Every structure is written in structure tokens, then in C-alpha cells.
Amino acid sequence: MDLAFVQSGLLERFLDSDVISAAEVDAMLKRRGVLDGTPVLLDEETMMPVPTLCEYGRYLSTALLDETTLKDYGRVISRLNNYLVKLESDVLSAVETDLVSYRSHRTQWQEKPIGGSAWGKESFVLDDLYGFLVDRGFLSHRPARVAARGRNALAPRVRSSMDIRHLTFDQYRYFRDVGFGGQLPDAQVDLHFRGWSPLRNRAGSDMALGSGMRWREWSTVLMPEIGLWPGMAGGAAEFTVQACAKYGKARPIYVPEDAVGSADLFCLLERPDIVRRAARTLERKARDLFVVGKVDVAGGRVRGVQDGVVREYQMSAMPAKLRRIAVHEGEFGLEALSLFVCRGGLMPGADAWKGYRHRAWVRMNALADETTPLLPVRRWRWHDLRHTYALRLLTYLENVMDGEEPNLQARRRRHRSYLTGHIRHNPLLIVSRRLGHASPETTYQYLQYTDDLINEFEGAFACWVGDDEATYAEIATHALTAADEGRR
Helix, strand or coil: CEEEECCHHHHHHHCCCCCCCHHHHHHHHHHCCCCCCCEEEECCCCCCECHHHHHHHHHHHHCCCCHHHHHHHHHHHHHHHHHHHHCCCCCCCCCHHHHHHHHHHHHHHCCCCCCHHHHHHHHHHHHHHHHHHHHCCCCCCCCCCECHHHCECCCCCCCCCCCCCCCCHHHHHHHHHHHHCCECCCCCECCCCCCCCHHHHHHHHHHHHHHCCCHHHHCCCEHHHHCCCCCCCCCCEEEEECCCCHHHCCEEEEECHHHHHHHHHHHHHCHHHHHHHHHHHHHHCHHHCEEEEEEECCCCEEEEEECCEEEEEEHHHCCHHHHHHEEEEECCEEEECECCCCCCCCCCCHHHHHHHHHHHHHHHHHHCCCCCCCCCCCCCCCHHHHHHHHHHHHHHHHHHHHCCCCCHHHHHHHHHHHCCCHHHHCHHHHHHHHHCCCCHHHHHCCHHHCCCHHHHHHHHCCCCCCCCCCCHHHHHHHHHHHHHHHHC
């Protein structure tokens, strides 16, 4: 079984038919609510759609999932079918033992087994698929039994917690300045550094750390949103993310002045050269781009021409795909409306940003010596900067609430006084709102990294362990004396 995806933007370029035009197919897809990214599973021999599984793809499309999620769902189904073919079975005729074998293959036997979190997401897709097939009458029952309280029997039994990995100040500066910025560990300039756009990568890391945004949120930010637009005062920036946020949940974003200054430095020294080199290429692609003619900074809206039609969008409602093709007329011709640009003149994609941090990681390890901070065992991720933001902000707010009380007990008593106003002033809820968590329960997992374990142990087990004012010499003498008395 082959896997393909709906991509309406390629119709005009590749559809060659006397029966129906590209415009008619595009209109049909829109009328029937078939989104870009919808998986289409094809029979390998006839190259015709497999009706049952393609119906599930349409079902996913009507759930208004984003393009990336739709493609991930399609890959899960295709991967399962490819494995079942080896067992002389398929998705529709699979039995429980086939699915159990597939789970073991994915989590234990394959060359690079996946973890519990990844398998949990994959098992959810499989459970949703078979639930759909039963509801629509394609199957009489699910191939896998239903566990207690309707739980998916294929899902991991142990619920995994968040993989929270954060950085110290020294680690972050080493990552940013040495890995991205081309410096040596002693803060000198590395004359052999051949990195591309170090100021862009430094600005990206500063923005991720200073705002706590997810990668998809900060990497797609537009120039008017960050305040780097003609007529804007500059300084700290505030704007709303929605379409690029997780689950499309809108929330306000605050980017501190230092992070905006880092982005401004990139715009002054590196961005103009990238834009100038790519201007001619963008002019040739203008037909496929969203050419913005008017930016309403106060209203947060942009107006321009896309596919020959004048369109107007709220900036916060622009998805990443639209942001990537948004351009405006600049000093050298067409240039991207997004803050971050790569050699092609448009916004870097996920693979590009992944490559930037991979090369930074290799460089940091190559230059590491006794003077450098201890590097993590596992390669760092962009999301680690979000975790660092959360922990630093949570610790700071807790210290503010503690105030200048003289001891631990007094600080704990002070916390009782803000119970009625905790929704507004509680540090955990403040951080939860800043991060855009769907539930404070997610934010609770950060608390284990802010605990004062030493003071808590001392307070709970005072006088339980050891002897008062006893030295190690006294303890050893006592042990030897007891041993001699035992011999007698």
C-alpha cells in the first residue's frame, strides 16, 4: 500500500487532464472539506484509493486537524499495514495477536525502538482508526479487546511524565555564543568558524528563552508582531499567538526588550544581505506567494494578493504555511514578512532549524574542555529553552511570594495569605498561563525541579538520623567500643 497526501497547491503545476481542470479540482476539495495533508492510501497494483482507509482520511479532515497531524496519522496507518503485510494480513483483517506483535516490534524489536510517549500517540491513532471502522460498519468489532473503563489495551500501562530538560546560565551562554555565535570557549572569536547566519540563530535562541514560546510559535513570528516594522517604537513586544499555538489556543506573548534587541541586531547586520540575494528568486515565485500590500499594525491585520485574489488576514490567525509564503515589497524587491529567513529568502522550516542546532551541538562538543560547563548527556532540543524559561520564571515568582521572611516556616505561613487571590497571583498558575498549558496539571510537573530538598529533609527528619553534635570520630569510637563489648 502506497501513501500520498492531498496537496492542492501542486494541482496547477502537475495536473494534466482534458476531463477536469486544476481549478475545478481545487474547488471540489474545498467544497467537500478535504484539507491539505489528508492521507490517501493507494493500492500498490492498481494505484487506486483504498475506499475504507481513504474514508478514514476524510473523517480526519473533517475533524479540522492541522496538516502536520493529518500526515502523521497517515504514516501511522501506512506503517502498520506494511508490517501486517509481512504477517500475510492487512489493516482490515488484523487480529489482536497481530497488533500485539506490531506493538512489540515498534517498542522492542526494531533497530531503533520508540519510547512510551511515542507509542502512546501511535496507539491512540490505531484505537481511533478501529473505532471508526466499527462505527461505520466496516468491521463488526475491534481486533483488540477494550480494557477496563474503556481504556485502549494497546496503550502504555505506565503514563509517562514530561521529559523536562533545562539549562543553567553557563550552559545556555555556551550553547548560544559558542555553538551558534562562532566564539571560542574563552570568548574569543573563532577565525575558523564557517557557520551561516550566527546572529539569526542567536536571536532565535534568545527569543525562545525570553518568551517561553514553542518552536513553531517563535520561528514563525512576523516582523510587525515583534515590533521591527517601520513606524513602530521598538523595545519589548506583545502580541497574540493562535494559529501556530498548540491546539490553536490563543494566548498573549511577551518578548523582553533584550530578546527583541537580539533580533534587531540580526535585522541590521545579516538579514539585508540574505534578502538582497533572494529578491530575484522571490520575484519569479510571486505567483505562488501571498504578496502583502498593507499592514495594519494597530489592528493586527495584513492585506494582500494570494492566488490572484485580494485577501485579508488577522496575523494571529495565520497558520505557519501561510506565514512562510507571506512577502512584501522591501528595499531590494520582494522579501519575507517573517523575521527569520534562510538562503532562499523565505522562513526556515523544521528541518532547517533542526540542522542548525545539530551543527551547534557538534561544535560545542568538539570545543569542550575543562573550562566549559558540563554538557548534557543527550543532545539538546529547542524545547529545552522553553523548559528553562518555565523553571526560571517559576522559581523567581516563588521567591517574590516568599519575600524576605527569615526562615522556611515563616515563608510557608506567608503563602496562606494569598489563597483567595491565587488564581491571579499563584506562581504556578501564572507560569501555566504564560506557557499556554491546557491544564495546570501539566505545569505541576515543573515543581519537582524547584523543590528545596535539603531544607525539607532537615525539617522533616531533624534528630532522626545520627547523634546530636556527634562527629564522625565519635561515631567510629562508639562503634568500636560496642564491638569490643560484644566480644567480651
